[in-house]
Amino acid sequence: MQLENLTKRYPNSAQPAVDSVSMDIAAGEMVIFVGPSGCGKSTTLKMINRLIEPTSGRIRIDGEDVTDMDPVKLRRKIGYAIQSSGLFPHMTVAENIALVPRMVGWPKSRIKARVEEMLDLVGLDPGEFRGRYPRQLSGGQQQRVGVARALAADPPVLLMDEPFGAVDPITRDHLQDELIRLQQELHKTIVFVTHDFDEAIKLGDRIAVLREQSHIAQFDTPEAILTNPADDFVSGFVGAGAALKRLNLTRVRDVEVAEFPTVTVDDPLQSIFDKLRSSSANEILLLDQRRRPYKWLRRGDLMRARGSLARAGTLVQDTVTREATLRDALEAVLTDSGGRVAVTGRRGEFIGVVDMETLMNSVHEMLEADRLAAVEAAHDLDDSRTHRTHAAQEGA
Ligand code: ADP
Numbered sequence: 001m002q003l004e005n006l007t008k009r010y011p012n013s014a015q016p017a018v019d020s021v022s023m024d025i026a027a028g029e030m031v032i033f034v035g036p037s038g039c040g041k042s043t044t045l046k047m048i049n050r051l052i053e054p055t056s057g058r059i060r061i062d063g064e065d066v067t068d069m070d071p072v073k074l075r076r077k078i079g080y081a082i083q084s085s086g087l088f089p090h091m092t093v094a095e096n097i098a099l100v101p102r103m104v105g106w107p108k109s110r111i112k113a114r115v116e117e118m119l120d121l122v123g124l125d126p127g128e129f130r131g132r133y134p135r136q137l138s139g140g141q142q143q144r145v146g147v148a149r150a151l152a153a154d155p156p157v158l159l160m161d162e163p164f165g166a167v168d169p170i171t172r173d174h175l176q177d178e179l180i181r182l183q184q185e186l187h188k189t190i191v192f193v194t195h196d197f198d199e200a201i202k203l204g205d206r207i208a209v210l211r212e213q214s215h216i217a218q219f220d221t222p223e224a225i226l227t228n229p230a231d232d233f234v235s236g237f238v239g240a241g242a243a244l245k246r247l248n249l250t251r252v253r254d255v256e257v258a259e260f261p262t263v264t265v266d267d268p269l270q271s272i273f274d275k276l277r278s279s280s281a282n283e284i285l286l287l288d289q290r291r292r293p294y295k296w297l298r299r300g301d302l303m304r305a306r307g308s309l310a311r312a313g314t315l316v317q318d319t320v321t322r323e324a325t326l327r328d329a330l331e332a333v334l335t336d337s338g339g340r341v342a343v344t345g346r347r348g349e350f351i352g353v354v355d356m357e358t359l360m361n362s363v364h365e366m367l368e369a370d371r372l373a374a375v376e377a378a379h380d381l382d383d384s385r386t387h388r389t390h391a392a393q394e395g396a
Helices: 041-048 071-077 093-103 108-121 139-151 169-186 197-203 222-227 232-238 242-247 269-278 299-305 326-335 356-395
Strands: 002-008 018-024 030-034 056-061 078-082 157-161 189-194 206-210 216-220 262-264 283-287 293-298 319-321 340-344 350-355
Touching: 002 041, 018 041, 018 216, 030 041, 030 197, 041 056, 041 157, 041 189, 071 078, 071 093, 078 139, 093 108, 093 139, 108 139, 139 157, 139 169, 169 197, 189 197, 197 222, 206 222, 206 232, 216 222, 216 232, 222 232, 222 242, 242 326, 242 356, 262 269, 269 283, 269 299, 283 350, 293 299, 319 326, 326 340, 326 350, 326 356, 350 356
Parallel strands: 030 189, 030 206, 078 157, 157 189, 262 283, 319 340
Antiparallel strands: 002 018, 002 056, 206 216, 283 293, 340 350
């Protein structure tokens, strides 16, 4: 998708609200607009689906100029999800989701099947939710229905205007995770507006940091923006704690998961004893019949177990998957008294553990790599300065 010199002048204002934005967004890419309130994020977004008519400029989707396209046709190309879901209160969940497919004239049976499919996709049971009204849903559920509605006509492009702005932090975290999962399945071209830089880092393939009038301060990957902010304005947005934020960019699957001695509930007690005694650690992990982490067992626990595992050991409280961020893993490690967290696979089966040492090593490596990149960038800058000075001297 291309935005070409998109400009918006509201009547009676001296300055344009959006001044000639141009941007190339690849198909299947998730791009985040982030910037201070009033900088023109929403206006830019709404010009893409013509909720706001651009004063000038063009929009192309798949090479096709959609700037003058009939708005109903445009709805088929561009889904739209907003803060507080924007659901119609007098329509059921199913009617809300069916809105665009009905508008563009799908047959009834196809719409019905699509509503079910969309509810499934966003993790809501169709039987339970299709007949409800928005007021009978939690904020997070409303937001899910909002996303289902935006995706219902299967548009290649999805616009999201602070969609998770009105829900509590924990729900927001879940909705963000779900969006990442959905996107892995659907590969939509997504433009997502937020003023929350952490959200931008977590979700974006690329982030456009915007200043007033939607002037682009920097348009790059989260890694590049964190490690090489273009100027003070961008640094201000990145804010403190860049090292911690980097933990959000690295996933458990990117680090080496440590091995840990295990036994299963089917093993005879004696062999569990033997294993504990022979292993150098004074702890082992007990797995259930499906090899899922069940309990941490220490030597002392077994002494007191008196022939049964039923009451021995400490239940595994928290696990992480390979898709979890290192920040999630750190959270789990810090709250676990043993200082490590079990990593599980698709069916919950045990894969290994992440401990404090693994985390510290990978943070050190990341920071070291960042320092190197910064030094190299400074070199390049020096080189180009020297070149320019030489050229100036030769010219003189
Ligand atoms: P953001 O989404 O980044 O908070 P907006 O796109 O909503 O910013 O607004 C950008 C600028 O345009 C602001 O200065 C705002 O006051 C102005 N603006 C937004 N909507 C209108 C309107 N309908 N009429 C006049 N000015 C507007």
